[in-house]
Amino acid sequence: MSAGIDLPDSSDVVIVGGGIMGTSTAFFLATETDLDVTLVEKDGIGSGSTGDSSAILRHHYGDQEIYSRMARWSHDFYRRFDEETGAAIAYEGNPMVRFANENTPGGEYAQAGYETLSELDIPVTRYESEDLPEQYPMLTGVAEYDFAISDDEAGYSDGADAANGFDRAARRNGATVLTGVGAESIVVDDGAVVGVDTEAGEIACETVVVAAGPWTPRLAETVGVDLPITPTREQVLILDPPEEYVDDHPSLTPTTALPGGEWYIRPDFGDGILVATHHTGEAVDPDRYDGTPDEETILELTDELGELIPELRDAGIRGRYCGVYSSTPDHDFILDQLGPDGCYFACGFSGHGFKQAPAVGKIMRDLIVDGSTSLVDADFFSADRFDDSPAGHGAVADNV
Numbered sequence: 001m002s003a004g005i006d007l008p009d010s011s012d013v014v015i016v017g018g019g020i021m022g023t024s025t026a027f028f029l030a031t032e033t034d035l036d037v038t039l040v041e042k043d044g045i046g047s048g049s050t051g052d053s054s055a056i057l058r059h060h061y062g063d064q065e066i067y068s069r070m071a072r073w074s075h076d077f078y079r080r081f082d083e084e085t086g087a088a089i090a091y092e093g094n095p096m097v098r099f100a101n102e103n104t105p106g107g108e109y110a111q112a113g114y115e116t117l118s119e120l121d122i123p124v125t126r127y128e129s130e131d132l133p134e135q136y137p138m139l140t141g142v143a144e145y146d147f148a149i150s151d152d153e154a155g156y157s158d159g160a161d162a163a164n165g166f167d168r169a170a171r172r173n174g175a176t177v178l179t180g181v182g183a184e185s186i187v188v189d190d191g192a193v194v195g196v197d198t199e200a201g202e203i204a205c206e207t208v209v210v211a212a213g214p215w216t217p218r219l220a221e222t223v224g225v226d227l228p229i230t231p232t233r234e235q236v237l238i239l240d241p242p243e244e245y246v247d248d249h250p251s252l253t254p255t256t257a258l259p260g261g262e263w264y265i266r267p268d269f270g271d272g273i274l275v276a277t278h279h280t281g282e283a284v285d286p287d288r289y290d291g292t293p294d295e296e297t298i299l300e301l302t303d304e305l306g307e308l309i310p311e312l313r314d315a316g317i318r319g320r321y322c323g324v325y326s327s328t329p330d331h332d333f334i335l336d337q338l339g340p341d342g343c344y345f346a347c348g349f350s351g352h353g354f355k356q357a358p359a360v361g362k363i364m365r366d367l368i369v370d371g372s373t374s375l376v377d378a379d380f381f382s383a384d385r386f387d388d389s390p391a392g393h394g395a396v397a398d399n400v
């Protein structure tokens, strides 16, 4: 064992990864069961994709009702986060709007989401073309769209805040959380998990949950599981809007991704405006990628934003960074037991995991303890969808 690290000899469950998924899973296992839970994180809590997340919380998922339901469940949890975990998180409500044209795939997607949210009683509004300039006075050219669908109760939070909150609450409820301890392999005997080998020694266990974000495929390989996950680099800018703009538009901007645009915007805490690329598809090694946005992309993003909001053309840049998505071919999650008995995976969250993380933690708890969950039809997330077709569920939805 390494000096200074109090590694337990054994634990009922070992979770690998202290991002939002690992900490949420630790929270639900620690608070709702009597199991011994140990989480190992190679770096710090929230230091992976979670810490770079734009943390948008929306419910509109086209006709994918499963995600809308999970997003609602998770968003309700985030609103009660303080009550549930004893930790406060940054949180702002801000509608997410989808501009669209009739008889286009984007229009069908936007309208399908309107119908799904209406059926689920999640507040949603359809605005017609003539309403758009008045509704969104800061955006130019919106009257050119046929309609817009507003996910009225969308919002945004902060990834590191939420992961740290889950971590503290899990520890208060008896979980052991070890940071600076990387897992090296999953130890298997006779087709079943018997431990996790870490940099600080082995922890004996019969159940492991690998929630290691873009690093998950590497650990999966140690038990012969091949996961179709590609880490991709996304680029984020935080802009400083001019004072007059903030005075004129205190809500700053709706959260939105324009049709055909591989980027989105949302307000940021402290009167900033966040603009980021989305699924630009540049595959990277999560240990070796350029953490600074490219000059060319900065110019492209600020130009495109300037077209939409001319007053932001000369906005200052107050922050810039890059983060990594872990994308499956269909951008749907993998929540499954794979390979040896007792080996669970929560991964492939693409660009939309944060908003679903409380539900994911609850589902993983249910799968481990009860073998099933009543929260969703978990078969949707099983990896065997890639056995028949490498595309899994097929066409990718517009998942910001």
Ligand SMILES: Cc1cc2nc3c(=O)[nH]c(=O)nc-3n(C[C@H](O)[C@H](O)[C@H](O)COP(=O)(O)OP(=O)(O)OC[C@H]3O[C@@H](n4cnc5c(N)ncnc54)[C@H](O)[C@@H]3O)c2cc1C
Pocket (backbone or CB within 6 Å): 016, 017, 018, 019, 020, 021, 022, 040, 041, 042, 043, 044, 045, 046, 047, 048, 049, 050, 051, 052, 053, 054, 055, 056, 057, 159, 181, 182, 183, 184, 211, 212, 213, 214, 215, 216, 219, 234, 235, 236, 276, 322, 323, 324, 325, 346, 347, 349, 350, 351, 352, 353, 354, 355, 356, 400
């Ligand atoms: C720029 C950006 C913007 C995003 N915006 C949104 C958004 O607006 N809304 C939304 O819902 N989602 C968004 N996402 C997606 C969301 O943030 C992710 O889906 C989510 O954070 C994934 O969490 P995770 O716990 O699976 O992975 P991570 O946060 O990457 O956590 C994995 C952890 O595992 C640790 N680890 C890895 N290997 C090991 C090992 N061998 N041993 C021990 N520890 C290990 C890592 O250090 C890391 O801390 C965004 C992501 C990015 C990058």
